[in-house]
Amino acid sequence: MKKTSLILMGLLLSCQLFFAQGIDEYTGGYKVKFNEDGSKYLRIIAWGQFWAQYDDNAPSTDSKLDLSIRRARILTYTQLNKKFLILTHFGLNNLNGNNTSPLGYGENSQLFFHDFWGEWALTDKHSAGFGLHYWNGISRANNQSTLNMLTLDNNRQSWATLGLSDQFARHIGVYLKGKIGRLQYRVAYNEANASTLDTRDPVVDATTVYGGRTILGSGDAGKVIQGYFDYNFLDEESNFLPYKVGTYLGSKKVFNVGAGFFNHANGVVESNGEGADVTILAVDAFYDAPLGGNNDAITAYAVFQNNDYGQDFRLGPYATGNMFYTHVGYLIPGDKTKTRLQPYVSYNNSQIDAIDDNSTRLGIGGNIFLTGHHSKISVEYTNTKIGSADATGLFTVQAMIFL
Incomplete structure (x- = not known):
């Protein structure tokens, strides 16, 4: 592991030296204007995240070092006037x-x-939309943008329905x-997916299964409702798009407190063959602000989430029980036009009913901003550590480009 870690760190330092003097060249993004004042336009965003992961606990037949493309995405949206918008987002993962x-x-x-949705303005401050969308409930982390996260990736359990009732955290x-x-x-108000990651049989396997629409039909288990509400005490954030910013790097002073919910009637089927509701509730707080006069800043987030997927439900990262998650990052003082460093720590503690025990996850990491979030x-x-099982460690390096 030491040899591999040295190789990865060598590559990391090489990239840092190569891009150390990078200046932000992408202000405004790729925006095609259809009139002089830019009110009619098409914007195109592209980003890629590339991973190298070392897992010392990998099976003996598997490589301990894996290289992958975590995300490759293209997003476009356009407005011909302020009354309507259409957004298209496609790509691949993992x-x-x-x-x-x-x-x-x-x-x-x-x-x-x-994502693929259309949106119509009802008033200057209220809009309605339809399609495959990311206007999620539950928490800020369940609406997280993948362009500007503080941590290397989002807290996985915060995407609490991904692959269970939706298509990669999106519903129609x-x-x-x-x-x-x-x-x-x-x-x-959304359709629930018929396809799901949970392919078990509730009766045969004597367990609770997230497959209500498939097993019970769309009449009883076909719809979900969700919502999220947050109060902006300091600078107001944009809600033009649904993607919540992970860290502003000191460019705003934000303090928000929020609460949200998700409900899927008869979303799961328990071992007796009867349907049960899925209900997920959360409260959270987000703080991001500059500190001194040297361009340093702090980012902090915390969420408490109650997950009810039915009696003793457990599948991968999903489980009936409570979850507390938090992370804190500090942007070290420095010149905005040069390489910036942002160490952080994250912690997750989840109570799992199915094993009558807890799982914990501690993350320690940092971001090296070569050109802000555009290159890092x-x-x-x-x-x-899950219950009484041995703890497992994972080391990840990510390179990201966002245009």
Whole structure:
């Protein structure tokens, strides 16, 4: 592991030296203006995240070092006037040596729509939309942008329905979003997916299964409702798009407190063959602000989440029980036009009903901003312990480019 870690760190330092004098060249993004004042436009955003992971606990037949493309995405949105907008977001996730396709198509093809929705302005502060969308409930972390996270990746359990009732944290449905004074809101009424990561049989396997729509039918288990509400005490954040910023790098002074929910009637089927509701509730707080006069800043987030997937439900990162998650990062003072450093720490404690025990996850890492969020290197070590099992460690290096 030491040899591999030295190689990875060497690559990391090489990248840092190469990009050390990078200046932000991407202010405004790729925006195609259709009129002189830019009110009619098309904007195109592209980003990629590239991972190298070392897992000392990998099976003896597997490589301990894995290289992958964590995300490859393209997002476009356009407005011909302020009354309507259309957004398209497509790409792939977790492309690696085990799931690439010989010719780029077939059952291993991963390119798909993440978002596709249309939106109509009802008033200056309130809008309605329809489509495959990311206007989620529960918490800020369940609406997290992947462009500007503090930690190397989002807290996995915060995406609490990913692959269970939705397509990669997105549902097809209708949403309302807007502002009432300093209170921002988003609520949605959506279709639940028939396909799900949970392919177990509740009766045969004697367990609770997240497959209500498939087993009970769309009439009883076909819809979900969700919402999130946050109050902006200091600088107001934009809610033009649903993606919540992870760290502003001291460019804003933000303090928000929020609460949200998710409900899927008969979303799960328990071992007796009867349906049960899925209800997830959360409260959270987010603080991001500059500190002194040397361009340093702090970012902090905390969320408490109650997960009710039915009696003793457990599947991978999902489990009935309570979760507390927090992270804190500090942007070290420095010249904004040069390389910036931001160490951080994260902690997750989850109570799991199915094993009557807890799981914990400690993350220690940092970001090296070569050109802000547009070009950065992130490193993170996580230590995870579930119940009485031995703790496992994972070391990840990420390189990211966002245009």
